[in-house]
Amino acid sequence: MNNTLSEPNIAVVANLIGDNTRAKMLIALLGGKALTxxxxxLEADITSQTASTHLAKLVDGQLLQxxxxxxxxxxxxxxxxxxxLLESLLNISVDLAVDIYDALQNHNFIIDNGCETLLTDLGQKFFISIGFDFSEIKKSKRPICKSCLDWSERRNHLAGILGQWMLDDMLNKGWLEREFDSRIINITKASLAKIKNRFNL
Amino acid sequence: MNNTLSEPNIAVVANLIGDNTRAKMLIALLGGKALTxxxxxLEADITSQTASTHLAKLVDGQLLQxxxxxxxxxxxxxxxxxxxLLESLLNISVDLAVDIYDALQNHNFIIDNGCETLLTDLGQKFFISIGFDFSEIKKSKRPICKSCLDWSERRNHLAGILGQWMLDDMLNKGWLEREFDSRIINITKASLAKIKNRFNL
DNA sequence: TCCATTGTTCGATGTGCATCGAAGCATCGC
DNA sequence: GCGATGCTTCGATGCACATCGAACAATGGA
Structure with missing residues (x-):
């Protein structure tokens, strides 16, 4: 492995994380549990050969043991x-989900009491106004509005029925599109404007 | 600009920093002063066209304004x-210089009192033993041993005559080689072993 | 008005590298 | 021992992208 004396090799480290599949692996490992x-x-949706080369690079680069x-x-x-470092990166690459969550909180549509997120009356009215059907709550046992710790274990994003519905709704409206056989959601520039407008961001 | 909802786009951000020339630019900007x-x-040793595209990407990626x-x-x-984030990266991609500094400190060859680094008697003996000529101190007014804040503004590396001499010495011995017209020093794997051995790292 | 400077856009080129199939080791259970 | 599972290495393929030359646009100074 090459090293630099007078200049930091941050590009090398960043380049390791800069690959999409390697990033997926690292985030999967951010949970703290050691994985095979x-x-x-599987987590990164690649073959075992590709994973092997990636993991070798991450170990060589001192990011994994x-x-x-x-x-x-x-x-x-x-x-x-x-x-x-990974948390710093997550802190930069802010999710749209986090933005939406913060917006809902700022509008007093939801309240975060530290361990779970509750839907306020004002919030319920808002979601009804944009077409959410609260009658389906009774059919399911999933919490309607619950915050969950995302990858950074710090920033909240919406989970539960409400979050799922918001996601499905945006997918149906074509604002978002799901990558084939993946949990990744892409959002176009034009759609981002619509979403921000909808949530007064 | 594309964004991801259900997955963090840390790979995008890391990829931006992962390019060597972009990293140079970012580190140059870490000083805080705005640059054209x-x-x-010039800092990154590229043409203005290339710089333009890189800077556009960094701005688009929300890393620069x-x-x-x-x-x-x-x-x-x-x-x-x-x-x-950049400091986190610098924290990971530890310099050899920092390693050497820490080693010298652990061996009580130098003492860091917070604002400057002092050479101990033990350290003076060590440096004489490896060939350092302290008679040249009188010829120069540069401090013989002074820590300076490097890019992270946190980690010390050796400056002053002593640091310069160590660098020149290693360059002369062929352990290090300087890139053409650049402050970048490269070190090979074999040489790294020698250096670590020399400083009991 | 003319030129110098600063920055951008486009097209072409070359290269690094992620990916996978195929084959090869190592290890476990039987 | 023999198959199954986990991981690695090699070679080929394809793609993303950094780089620069050339041409162009914008601004400032003389």
């Missing part, structure tokens, strides 16, 4: 600094 | 979060 190569391959156990290899983040 | 496009092009002033364009880091 195949588990990470590996522990061999039988025929398995358990990977985990190298140290706390790596986790903090 | 041509200044950044730009202020137009006459026919100049002044670029600077978007916000504190970006600076903190």
């Amino acid at each position: 190569a195949t588990e990470l391959a 590996v522990r061999k156990q039988g025929r398995h290899k358990y990977f985990q983040l190298m140290n706390l600094s790596v986790a903090q | 496009a041509t200044e950044l092009a 730009v202020r137009k002033q006459g026919r100049h364009k002044y670029f600077q880091l978007m916000n504190l979060s970006v600076a903190q």
Whole structure:
């Protein structure tokens, strides 16, 4: 591995994280639990060969450490600094979901009491006004409005029926489009404006 | 600009920083002073056209903000979060210089009192033992051993005559090689072992 | 008005690299 | 021992993108 003396090699480290599938792996490992190569391959939707090369690079780049156990290899983040770096990155690349969550909170549509998010009366009126059908609550046992810790374990985004409905609604309206066989949602520039307008962002 | 809802786009951000020349620009801007496009092009050793495209990407990616002033364009880091992200990256991609500094400190060869670094008697003996000529101190007014704030403004590396001598020495021994017309120093894997051995790292 | 400077856009080129199929090791259970 | 599972290496393929030359637009100074 090459190193630089007078200049930091931040580009090398950033480049490691800059690949989409490697980023998926790292985020999967941000939970703290050590995962095997195949588990990470599944998480990133790639073959085991590709995962192997990626993991080798991440280990070589000191971002991951590996522990061999039988025929398995358990990977985990190298140290706390790596986790903090990933959280810094998550802090920058703000999710639209977080934006929406914050907006709803600012409008007093939802209240976050620290451990769960509650829908206010004002919020209920708002969601009814934009077409949400609260009658389906009774059919399901999923909480209607619950915050969950996302990858950074800090920023809230909407979960539960309400969040799912918002997501489906936007997908139906064509504002968002789901990548084939993936949890990734893409949003176009034009649609982003509509969404921001809808939520007064 | 594309955004992702259900998955964080840390790969996008990291990929922006992952390019070597863009990293150079960002680090140049870490000083806090706003720089023009041509200044950044010079800093990164590229033509103005290439710099223009890079800067456009960094602005689009919300890492830089730009202020137009006459026919100049002044670029600077978007916000504190970006600076903190860069510092996290610098924190990970540890310099060899920092390693050496820490090693010298652990061996009680130098003492860091917070604002400057002092050479101990033990350290003086060590440096004499490896060939450092302290008689040249009198010829110069540069401090013989002074820590300076590097890019992260947190981690010390060696400055002053002593640091310069160590650098020149390693360059002469062929352990390091300087890139043409640049402050970048490269170190090979084999040489790294020698250096680590020399400083008992 | 003319020129110099600063910055952008376009097209062409080259290269690095992610991806996967195929084949090869190592390890476990039987 | 033999198959199954987990992981790696190699080679080929394809794509994304950094880079620069050339041409162009905008601004400032003389």
